Structures are given as C-alpha cells and as structure tokens.
Amino acid sequence: MSSPAFNSTEPKGGDPFLVDVNAQYVGFEYHYTYLVFCGFIVWLIIPGIGLLYGGLARRKSALALLFQSLMVAAVTTFQWIFWGYSLAYSRTAGPFIGDMANFGMKNVMAAPSPGSAVIPEIVFCLYQLLFCACTVQIVVGGAFERGRIVPSLVFGFFWATLIYCPIACWTWNPNGWLYQLPSLDFAGGGPVHISSGWSALAYAFVLGKRKHAGDKSHSKPHNTTLVFLGTVLIWFGWFGFNGGSALNATVRAMLAAFNTNTAASTGMIGWVMVxxxxxxxxxxxxxxxxxxxxxxxxxxxxxxxxxxxLAAVIGFITASSVWECSHAIFPFRLWT
Structure with missing residues (x-):
C-alpha cells in the first residue's frame, strides 16, 4: 500500500463535489483519526495552563487568568488561519520563513500534508494550530498580574507571527534550515519551550514587577486545587502533544506517549525529593x-x-535542575 502523494495541480486534494477526496487515504484512516484525537486532548492544555496560573495567583486575579487562557486560544486561532499556518508550513517556504501561499487557509483541505503524506492537510493544520496556541499561552503568562488582558492578546498575535512561525518553519518545515541540517526536535523543545520561556521572561522584565509587589501574601498560591487540576489537564494533554508529534499511529508514537508519562512521574519524584x-x-x-x-x-x-x-533520567534531572535554579534566583525576586 503506497502513501498518497501531493499533486501540485490539485493543491486542495481534489474537488469533493467531483471526486471522493477520502479515497486516497483508504487504509491510512487510523493515522489521521489518531492525530485528530491527539489534537483534541492537546486543546486541554490551554485551559490547564489557565487553571495552573489562576491557582498560583491571588484570588482576585484568578478569573482574569482563566478568561485570558480562552482568549489566547481564540486570538491564536485567528492568527493561524489568517497567515500563521502559511508562514510556518507553506510548501514554497524559504529556509527562514514561509510565504503567503496558504494565506487565509487557501488550498488547505484534503491534500497530503507537508508533515506526513498519510495526514490530510486540514488535520495537520489543526494539530499545529494547537501547538501555537499552547506556546502563546505560555508567553502571555509573562504578563501574570503585571499587565492588562487586551495588550497581552495583541502582543500574543504579533509574537506568534514574528517569533513562533519563523522558528516552527526552521524546525519542522521540510524547507527550513534546521530541518535540513538535520536537527532533531521531536515535539517542540525549540519552537515551543525555549522560545516561549525566554520570551515570557523578557516580557515580564519589560512589564515590571507585579502590581501587588508589596503584598506579603502574594507568594502563596491562593488555590492549590486549581493548581492540581491544571496540572492534571496539562499532563493529559501532553500525551497528545508528544504522542501525536510522530504524525502517525505507530510504535514511535506509543513510545513518545510512554516516555511522556515516565518523565512527568520521575520529574515529580525529583522535585519532591530535593x-x-x-x-x-x-x-x-x-x-x-x-x-x-x-x-x-x-x-x-x-x-x-x-x-x-533515559526518559526517566531526563525527567528527574530536569525537575531537580529547575528546582535548583528557582531557588538560586529566589533572593533576587526576579519574578515579583
């Protein structure tokens, strides 16, 4: 059974009124069904981060952080269908950024995707949209009790455009310069976590200290139950985040899901132990x-x-290292 091939004369994968656009994926349905399911559970990371932030914040800020998490998803969705997907994954992209070939979701439908020939492009686009939304959510966390909601949403739109999309193009677009080295980044160490982490830190520094910096009670989470619930949703969503990044329902995808649970578990053990x-x-x-x-x-x-x-070791060392770093900078109050 051969995989469907992209036909440049039919960039949408065919006219559904004239041909059966599903016929090219007969025998491969389980791959894109699996990826759709992974995309659905990745979406849970978005409210999960909102609950996590809300639980860590003061009571009066919690609702705003929950509202902001859903608004980030909405704004990022608009950005992605407007030009984000095209800037990251257009087939005619350069080594650094895509072009406007898929502007406004032009021709994004039933053709084999740039990421995998057995995944329809509309499924691939949805899955990658949720990656972008989760990343923007992390960055906007830099405004945690520092800035207003509307400016942070505007910032998120342009950050996704100017930072996330180019780095995603470098890493995962077949034309990207990192992809061609090749660099190995299974599910987003660079485009998601490194870029969002440093950007959130810079954003926090620019905005300045929290509005309640003089309140001695601000350092304690107001609701640990929300923190717990947010973590549970994030952990569950991460099975789709990592497990779906194989872009197929294969043994590698199952290994990624198993390693996800393993690293989270040993990370928890490491933090608590230290x-x-x-x-x-x-x-x-x-x-x-x-x-x-x-x-x-x-x-x-x-x-x-x-x-x-090795996944167990990575989880343990990462959590232990983060613990050490967070306590090393505590005297400087960099986040307050």
Whole structure:
C-alpha cells in the first residue's frame, strides 16, 4: 500500500463535489483519526495552563487568568488561519520563513500534508494550530498580574507571527534550515519551550514587577486545587502533544506517549525529593505539580527518540535542575 502523494495541480486534494477526496487515504484512516484525537486532548492544555496560573495567583486575579487562557486560544486561532499556518508550513517556504501561499487557509483541505503524506492537510493544520496556541499561552503568562488582558492578546498575535512561525518553519518545515541540517526536535523543545520561556521572561522584565509587589501574601498560591487540576489537564494533554508529534499511529508514537508519562512521574519524584532532602519540608502539592510539568517540558524534544529509562533520567534531572535554579534566583525576586 503506497502513501498518497501531493499533486501540485490539485493543491486542495481534489474537488469533493467531483471526486471522493477520502479515497486516497483508504487504509491510512487510523493515522489521521489518531492525530485528530491527539489534537483534541492537546486543546486541554490551554485551559490547564489557565487553571495552573489562576491557582498560583491571588484570588482576585484568578478569573482574569482563566478568561485570558480562552482568549489566547481564540486570538491564536485567528492568527493561524489568517497567515500563521502559511508562514510556518507553506510548501514554497524559504529556509527562514514561509510565504503567503496558504494565506487565509487557501488550498488547505484534503491534500497530503507537508508533515506526513498519510495526514490530510486540514488535520495537520489543526494539530499545529494547537501547538501555537499552547506556546502563546505560555508567553502571555509573562504578563501574570503585571499587565492588562487586551495588550497581552495583541502582543500574543504579533509574537506568534514574528517569533513562533519563523522558528516552527526552521524546525519542522521540510524547507527550513534546521530541518535540513538535520536537527532533531521531536515535539517542540525549540519552537515551543525555549522560545516561549525566554520570551515570557523578557516580557515580564519589560512589564515590571507585579502590581501587588508589596503584598506579603502574594507568594502563596491562593488555590492549590486549581493548581492540581491544571496540572492534571496539562499532563493529559501532553500525551497528545508528544504522542501525536510522530504524525502517525505507530510504535514511535506509543513510545513518545510512554516516555511522556515516565518523565512527568520521575520529574515529580525529583522535585519532591530535593525539596524534602534540602529543607525537610512536608510534601507539597504545588511542588509535585511543578516537578511533573518540568519533567514534561524536559522530555518534549526527545520523547520519540530515547528509551524509557533515559526518559526517566531526563525527567528527574530536569525537575531537580529547575528546582535548583528557582531557588538560586529566589533572593533576587526576579519574578515579583
């Protein structure tokens, strides 16, 4: 059984009124059905981050952070269908950024996708949209109790355009310069986590200290239950984030999903263990959640490339390192 091939004379994959556009994927349906499911659960990361941020914030800020998480998803969706997808994944892209070949979702429908010949392009586009939305959500977290919602949404639109789309093009578009090296980034260590982390830090520095910097109670999460629930949604969504990045329902995808759970688990163990051994503290729900998320981030670029035991090591070391870094900068109050 041969995979469908992209036909440049039919960039949309055929006219559904004249031909059966599904016929080219007969025998491969399970691949794109799996990716659709992964996309659905990746979406849960968006409200998960909102709940996580909301639980860590003061009570009066929690609702705004929840609202902002959904607005980020809405704004990023508009950006993606307007020109984001074309800038990242157009087939005629240069080594650094795409062109306007798919502006306004032009010809994005039933043809084999740039990422995988067994995935219709509309499915691939949806899945990658959710990656972009999650990344923008992380960046906008830099405005955590520092800035207003509307300016942060405008910032998110342009950040996705000027930062995320070019880096995604470098890394995952077959024409991208990193892709052609080749560099190995399974699910977004560079386009998602490195870019968003540094951008969020820069954004926070530009906005300045939190509005309640003088309030001594601000350092404690107002609702650990929300933190826990947000982490659970993020952890569950990450199965789709990493497991779906194989762009097919193969053993590699299953390995990535297994490694995701492994790294999150050992990350949680690592954070709690270091916290207990260094300070003799009682076990903390927030600490456990922080360790799990650190493990998830650490395994993301290698999820489909390493064995299970190495994934366990990556999760443990990542969480332990993040713990050390967060406590090393604590005296400087860089985030307050």
């Amino acid at each position: 916290d207990y051994l260094k300070y003799g503290r009682k076990f903390s729900v927030v600490g456990a959640c922080s360790g799990a998320i650190a493990g998830l981030v650490g395994i993301t670029p290698a999820a489909g490339y390493v064995g299970v035991w």
